[in-house]
Amino acid sequence: MIDFDGLSQAFCRQTVLCVGDLMLDEFVYGEISRISPEAPAPVIAVQRSETNVGGAGNVARNIAALGARCVFVGLAGEDEAGGRLRATLSRETLIEPLLISDPARPTTRKVRFVSEHFSTHMLRADWETPAPASGAVEQALIDAILPQLPRADIVLLSDYAKGVLTARVIRTVIDAARGLGKRVIVDPKSANFGIYRGATLLTPNRKEFADATRSRADDQASIAAAAREVMRLANCEALLVTQSEHGMTLVPGEGEVIHVPAHTVKVRDVTGAGDTVVATLAVSLAAGADWETALRTASAAAAVAVGKSGTAIVTLAELRRNILPPASLAAEEKIARSADDLDARLSAWRDQGLRIGFTNGCFDILHPGHVKVLTGARATCDRLIVGLNSDASVARLKGEGRPIQNERARAEVLAALEAVDLVVIFEEDTPLKLIERTGPNVLVKGGDYSLEQVVGQEFVTARGGEVVLIDILHGFSTTSLVKRAGGRA
Numbered sequence: 001m002i003d004f005d006g007l008s009q010a011f012c013r014q015t016v017l018c019v020g021d022l023m024l025d026e027f028v029y030g031e032i033s034r035i036s037p038e039a040p041a042p043v044i045a046v047q048r049s050e051t052n053v054g055g056a057g058n059v060a061r062n063i064a065a066l067g068a069r070c071v072f073v074g075l076a077g078e079d080e081a082g083g084r085l086r087a088t089l090s091r092e093t094l095i096e097p098l099l100i101s102d103p104a105r106p107t108t109r110k111v112r113f114v115s116e117h118f119s120t121h122m123l124r125a126d127w128e129t130p131a132p133a134s135g136a137v138e139q140a141l142i143d144a145i146l147p148q149l150p151r152a153d154i155v156l157l158s159d160y161a162k163g164v165l166t167a168r169v170i171r172t173v174i175d176a177a178r179g180l181g182k183r184v185i186v187d188p189k190s191a192n193f194g195i196y197r198g199a200t201l202l203t204p205n206r207k208e209f210a211d212a213t214r215s216r217a218d219d220q221a222s223i224a225a226a227a228r229e230v231m232r233l234a235n236c237e238a239l240l241v242t243q244s245e246h247g248m249t250l251v252p253g254e255g256e257v258i259h260v261p262a263h264t265v266k267v268r269d270v271t272g273a274g275d276t277v278v279a280t281l282a283v284s285l286a287a288g289a290d291w292e293t294a295l296r297t298a299s300a301a302a303a304v305a306v307g308k309s310g311t312a313i314v315t316l317a318e319l320r321r322n323i324l325p326p327a328s329l330a331a332e333e334k335i336a337r338s339a340d341d342l343d344a345r346l347s348a349w350r351d352q353g354l355r356i357g358f359t360n361g362c363f364d365i366l367h368p369g370h371v372k373v374l375t376g377a378r379a380t381c382d383r384l385i386v387g388l389n390s391d392a393s394v395a396r397l398k399g400e401g402r403p404i405q406n407e408r409a410r411a412e413v414l415a416a417l418e419a420v421d422l423v424v425i426f427e428e429d430t431p432l433k434l435i436e437r438t439g440p441n442v443l444v445k446g447g448d449y450s451l452e453q454v455v456g457q458e459f460v461t462a463r464g465g466e467v468v469l470i471d472i473l474h475g476f477s478t479t480s481l482v483k484r485a486g487g488r489a
Helices: 004-011 056-065 080-090 135-151 167-179 206-213 220-234 273-286 291-305 316-323 339-351 368-378 391-398 407-415 432-438 457-462 478-484
Strands: 015-020 022-035 042-055 069-076 095-101 108-115 120-127 154-158 184-187 238-242 248-252 258-260 356-361 383-389 422-426 442-446 466-470
Touching: 004 273, 004 291, 004 316, 015 056, 015 135, 015 273, 022 056, 022 069, 022 080, 042 056, 042 080, 042 108, 056 069, 056 080, 056 095, 056 154, 056 273, 069 080, 069 135, 080 095, 095 135, 135 167, 154 167, 154 273, 167 184, 184 273, 206 220, 206 238, 220 238, 220 248, 238 273, 248 291, 258 291, 273 291, 291 316, 339 356, 339 422, 339 432, 356 368, 356 432, 368 383, 368 442, 368 466, 383 391, 383 407, 383 432, 407 422, 422 432, 432 457, 442 457, 457 466
Parallel strands: 015 069, 015 154, 022 108, 069 095, 154 184, 356 383, 356 442, 383 422, 442 466
Antiparallel strands: 022 042, 108 120, 238 248, 248 258
């Protein structure tokens, strides 16, 4: 099992020098219902659009999202897209952007047209000049990179073949890094892996690896055989082949081949997932992880990334929740910190197509009756939210002497249950506002209620949801327990 707490604490002490091709990713979402009368082409009815930092810039943002510092060196044109990228990166507190201006080329920009309903990419339009940087720009890149090497814990070259990582830049950076004892990870684009000679780790995807080695690369044995030859040519310590739903296979120079299967998740969008993988690998290795731990951490991060739409980053909290089993999660991870925190989690769950359940109560003294209802509630959904009455709310409802335990203590006890995915404290006497904000697919209460008595049932059923009543365990109630203990009812 990964010691994620120890690993994540080390993340924030690392600095990654990332060099690569910066681009602007735009996503236009809509639906196609007709063919243009002007030409045999589909017409997309645009509903919304998003703009993100893409390419190596997305690698840098993923590094920062994990809590590490990233010094990022790249190119941008002197155009509107370049201005947007500079402004966005300047707002990232953990990214130190060192962008070289190249007035002779446009900033790489990619616009994707996506079917909102089917999450299908219909068309992509690119604005770019994928030629190698000119001699002067090339030298400016090298001059920006070399002074940063001594402060870097690891170096990451993110090659999208857009002109930043010329043969000279690659050679200069790898040689200088090796001279300082720095490890270098390369996410390659060139089929000639020899130009990355001396790198610590190469991370091609399956197609890139197959093209470079002229191999089938369809199983671990064929990957390992072809990788050994490449590693001799490139003089690298290890080679990692990423294979989407088939996982990742690492071939080290010494030791056994390591294969990490992919997580079973609903894939929404694979855009930028490779960026997430290399960013997580770099930060993990810099933090002292061994190969297998770094791979498993990167695989977990990729699983989070593909569940999001567009070019997405994976936060440390998201990664933690995906790596650790529910019972191991710290209470604070399962207690909503704010309304925005609740909204973010709901959005992530809905993006994954998960069924959301809701129940509520005071849960002053947790007893087997509560556990039975909560366990039954979790069986009706993929994620269970528990609305918890605040201390003030319990006092109004139950009278003097209640609650027995304060709201934080009650929330932590609930959060420790595997059946509970999120606890949300609310101040009102009823959870109606919280139910309306949550918009659950299923509303659950104990069988001592009738359907008509369940707060929020009209709202939920009107939206196509359902109300479920769970048989209660007779003989258990907080009030009776308090009485038996000689306390106040």
